[in-house]
Amino acid sequence: MASVLKIIDLAKIYSLESVLVYAVKGVTLEVEEGDFVALMGPSGSGKSTLLNLLGCLDRPTNGQYFLAGQDVARMEDDQLSNIRSRYLGFIFQQYNLLPQYTVVENIEIPLLYQGAKLSNSTTNRCIGLAQLVGLGNRLDHRPMQLSGGQQQRVAIARSLVNDPAVILADEPTGNLDSRTSDEIMHLLSKLNEAGKTIIMVTHENDIASWAKRVVRMRDGVIESDIRNEKPTVSIEGATSTIQTELLESLVLNQSK
Amino acid sequence: MLIFSITAILMLASLFACILIWDKGRRSFILAVRSLWLHRLRAFLSVLGIIIGTGAVISLMAFGEGSMQDALEDIRRLGANNIMVRSVKPTDDAGSSKRSYIAIYGLTYTDFDKIATIPTVTRMVPMRIFPQEVRRGYKGVNSRIVSTIPDYLDIHNIEMKSGRFLVADDEVLLRNVAVLGSELANRLFPFEDPIDKEVQLGTFFYKIIGVMKERSQGGVSTEDVNLDVVIPIATARVRFGERIFMRSAGSRSAEKVEISQITLTVSDTEKVRPTGEIIRSILENHGKADWTVNVPLDRLEEAERAKERYKMLLVLIASISLLVGGIGIMNIMLATVTERTREIGIRRALGAKRRDITLQFLIEAVVQTSVGGILGIVLGLAMVYALPFFAETFWDARIPAKVHFESITWSLTTAVAVGIVFGIYPSRRAALMDPIEALRHV
Numbered sequence: 001m002a003s004v005l006k007i008i009d010l011a012k013i014y015s016l017e018s019v020l021v022y023a024v025k026g027v028t029l030e031v032e033e034g035d036f037v038a039l040m041g042p043s044g045s046g047k048s049t050l051l052n053l054l055g056c057l058d059r060p061t062n063g064q065y066f067l068a069g070q071d072v073a074r075m076e077d078d079q080l081s082n083i084r085s086r087y088l089g090f091i092f093q094q095y096n097l098l099p100q101y102t103v104v105e106n107i108e109i110p111l112l113y114q115g116a117k118l119s120n121s122t123t124n125r126c127i128g129l130a131q132l133v134g135l136g137n138r139l140d141h142r143p144m145q146l147s148g149g150q151q152q153r154v155a156i157a158r159s160l161v162n163d164p165a166v167i168l169a170d171e172p173t174g175n176l177d178s179r180t181s182d183e184i185m186h187l188l189s190k191l192n193e194a195g196k197t198i199i200m201v202t203h204e205n206d207i208a209s210w211a212k213r214v215v216r217m218r219d220g221v222i223e224s225d226i227r228n229e230k231p232t233v234s235i236e237g238a239t240s241t242i243q244t245e246l247l248e249s250l251v252l253n254q255s256k
Numbered sequence: 257m258l259i260f261s262i263t264a265i266l267m268l269a270s271l272f273a274c275i276l277i278w279d280k281g282r283r284s285f286i287l288a289v290r291s292l293w294l295h296r297l298r299a300f301l302s303v304l305g306i307i308i309g310t311g312a313v314i315s316l317m318a319f320g321e322g323s324m325q326d327a328l329e330d331i332r333r334l335g336a337n338n339i340m341v342r343s344v345k346p347t348d349d350a351g352s353s354k355r356s357y358i359a360i361y362g363l364t365y366t367d368f369d370k371i372a373t374i375p376t377v378t379r380m381v382p383m384r385i386f387p388q389e390v391r392r393g394y395k396g397v398n399s400r401i402v403s404t405i406p407d408y409l410d411i412h413n414i415e416m417k418s419g420r421f422l423v424a425d426d427e428v429l430l431r432n433v434a435v436l437g438s439e440l441a442n443r444l445f446p447f448e449d450p451i452d453k454e455v456q457l458g459t460f461f462y463k464i465i466g467v468m469k470e471r472s473q474g475g476v477s478t479e480d481v482n483l484d485v486v487i488p489i490a491t492a493r494v495r496f497g498e499r500i501f502m503r504s505a506g507s508r509s510a511e512k513v514e515i516s517q518i519t520l521t522v523s524d525t526e527k528v529r530p531t532g533e534i535i536r537s538i539l540e541n542h543g544k545a546d547w548t549v550n551v552p553l554d555r556l557e558e559a560e561r562a563k564e565r566y567k568m569l570l571v572l573i574a575s576i577s578l579l580v581g582g583i584g585i586m587n588i589m590l591a592t593v594t595e596r597t598r599e600i601g602i603r604r605a606l607g608a609k610r611r612d613i614t615l616q617f618l619i620e621a622v623v624q625t626s627v628g629g630i631l632g633i634v635l636g637l638a639m640v641y642a643l644p645f646f647a648e649t650f651w652d653a654r655i656p657a658k659v660h661f662e663s664i665t666w667s668l669t670t671a672v673a674v675g676i677v678f679g680i681y682p683s684r685r686a687a688l689m690d691p692i693e694a695l696r697h698v
C-alpha cells in the first residue's frame with residue numbers, strides 16, 4: 001500500500017513567556033492509504049497538537065511533513081488552506097457545525113471553499129451524504145434541532161464531501177454516550193472499509209479497538225505503534241442508520 | 257453629474273451582482289442577511305448613525321434644490337433678461353414730517369428718458385398702477401388699474417383668453433379701452449362674454465377689448481394679478497392725472513407718482529447686472545429711497561448662495577454621520593467577529609483562505625450599511641414629502657422641496673463605502689486569527 005502521509009522528526013514547541021513547551025518532540029510516522037489509526041495517550045501527551053499538525057492547521061517548529069506527495073511543512077497560509085480543502089476532512093469533538101446553516105448547507109461548506117460551482121449535482125451529493133449518515137429526513141434542520149450523535153453524523157458527512165485523502169478526527173465520540181459512540185464508530189469503520197484513511201485521537205480503549213493500528217504517545221513522543229490484528233467490527237443490523245449501497249456509491253466511486 | 261450617478265449605480269449594481277453570482281459571495285450574503293436578521297435590533301441600532309445621516313442629507317439636499325428650483329421658476333416667470341424698477345413710498349423722512357398734503361415720490365418720466373439712453377436696454381415698459389374700483393352697473397370690484405403700453409403683453413408673458421391686448425393706436429388715440437384679468441372678468445361678467453361690454457373706471461366708461469388668461473401669483477406681491485384691469489397709459493394720464501387721492505381711516509391723503517414701475521429688457525443675460533448697476537446710479541440722484549431695482553437674476557445668485565450654505569451643512573452632517581455610522585459598524589463588526597471566532601476557526605479548517613474570511617465579514621458590513629443607507633433614503637424621502645405637507649397644513653408655510661436623484665446615488669455609494677472602509681479592520685482581524693486558537697474558542 002502507498003503511504004498517504006509521512007512525517008519525519010516532526011516537532012512543535014510552544015514558547016510561553018520564558019518557558020518552552022515541547023508539545024511534540026520529533027515524531028516520525030507514516031500512514032498508509034486505507035489505514036485506520038487510533039492516536040492514544042494520556043491527556044497532555046501531544047495528541048491534539050500532532051493531529052493539528054497533520055491537519056495543516058498548525059505549522060511544525062521542526063521536521064518534515066509530506067501529504068499526498070507534497071511537502072507541506074513550509075507552505076504559505078493560502079496553500080495550506082488549499083491542502084486542507086483538497087486532501088483533508090475534519091471531525092471534531094464538539095461537532096463544530098455552523099448554527100446558522102441547515103444540515104445540507106453545513107455539508108456543503110468545504111465545496112464552497114474548493115471554489116466549486118454549487119449546482120444541483122453538488123446539492124444532490126450533499127443530500128446523498130446526509131442520507132448516508134442517516135439524516136435524509138433532516139435536511140433542512142439546524143444543528144440546534146439535532147442531538148449530539150446526529151450533529152456528529154452531519155460533521156462526518158461534511159468531512160466526506162470533498163472526498164479527502166485523510167479524515168482526521170479528534171475524540172469524535174468524546175461528547176457522546178456509549179450507544180451513540182458505537183453508532184459513530186460503526187459509521188467510521190464502514191467508511192474505512194470503503195477505503196477512507198482515518199486518523200482518530202481517543203483516550204478510550206474500546207474506541208481505539210475499532211482501529212487497525214494503535215499509536216500511543218507520551219510526553220510528545222511515540223511510545224508504541226501496534227497493529228490491531230482484530231479490530232472491532234460492527235454486528236450487521238446493530239445500527240440501522242448506515243446504508244451500505246449508498247456508502248459505496250458515494251464514497252467508493254469517488255475515490256478514484 | 258448625471259454621468260456620475262449612472263456610473264455609481266452601475267458600479268453598485270455590478271458589485272452586488274458579482275457577489276450574488278459568485279457562490280461564496282452569495283452564501284456570505286445570505287449568511288449576512290440571516291445573522292443580521294437574528295440580531296435585528298442590534299444591527300438597526302448600529303446603523304442608526306448612517307440612517308439619520310443619510311436621511312438628513314437626502315432631505316436637506318431636497319430642500320436646497322427646492323429653493324433653487326423656486327428661484328429658477330421665478331426667473332423663468334419674470335424673465336432672466338428683465339429688470340424691474342419700481343416706485344416705493346419712502347418711509348417717514350424729514351420731508352413728510354411737515355405733513356405735506358401731497359406725497360410726491362417715485363419714478364418720473366425724466367428717469368424713464370435717462371434709463372432709455374442706456375445702450376444695453378432694448379425695451380422699456382412703463383406702468384402706472386393704482387387702486388381703483390371697477391364698476392358695472394350696481395356691481396363694483398376693488399381692483400387695480402395697470403396702465404401701460406402694448407409691450408406689457410410680451411414682457412410679462414401674458415396670454416389672452418379672448419379678444420385682443422392694447423395696440424399702439426389705443427395709446428395714440430387715447431382710447432377708452434380695457435383688458436380684464438381673468439378673475440375680474442369672472443366677477444363682473446359671471447355668465448356672459450365681456451368683450452365689447454363696458455365697465456366704469458372713475459368717471460369714464462371703457463370698452464372691454466380682451467380678457468387675459470389666468471396667471472400664477474408669483475409669491476411676492478399680495479395683490480391678485482388676476483383682478484387687474486389694463487388700460488393704455490396715455491389714456492390713464494389724461495383721465496386720472498398723476499395724483500391719486502386716497503381715503504383711509506377718515507383722513508384724506510394724496511400721492512403723486514408719475515410711473516409706478518418700469519420693466520425693461522436687457523440685450524443679453526451677461527449685461528443684466530451691470531445695467532442694473534447703471535440704473536441704480538441714475539436713481540441715486542433722487543436723494544431718497546423711493547425706488548427699488550429688482551433684478552430677477554439676483555434671486556438666482558441668492559439661491560445659489562443658499563445652496564452653497566446647504567452644501568456646507570450637508571458636508572458637515574455627512575461627515576459626522578459617516579464617522580458615527582462607521583464607528584457604529586466597526587464596533588458591531590468587532591463584536592460579531594469575537595462572537596463568531598469559533599465559526600472562523602471552523603471555516604478555516606474546512607479550507608477557507610484568509611481572503612474568504614475577510615470577504616465574508618466585509619460583505620456583512622456592507623450589507624448592513626447598505627440596508628442602513630436604504631432606510632436612510634426612505635427616511636429622507638419621507639421627510640421631504642411630510643415636512644412641506646405639515647408646514648402647509650399647520651403653519652401655512654411653503655417649503656419648496658425637490659428630491660435630488662444624485663443625492664440618492666451618493667448616499668448609497670457612501671453607505672457602501674463606509675461599510676468597506678470601517679469593515680476592513682474587523683474583517684482583517686477575523687482573517688488573521690490563528691485557526692487553532694479560533695477553534696478552541698468557546
Ligand SMILES: Nc1ncnc2c1ncn2[C@@H]1O[C@H](COP(=O)(O)OP(=O)(O)O)[C@@H](O)[C@H]1O
Pocket residue numbers: 014015016021022023041042043044045046047048049050
Ligand atoms: N497553544 C498552546 N500554547 C502552549 N502550550 C500548548 C498549546 N497547545 C498545547 N500546549 C501544550 O502542549 C501539550 C500537548 O497538548 P495537547 O496536544 O493538547 O495534548 P492532548 O491532546 O494529548 O491532551 C500540553 O502540555 C499543552 O499544555
Ligand SMILES: [Mg+2]
Pocket residue numbers: 047048049
Ligand atoms: Mg486533546
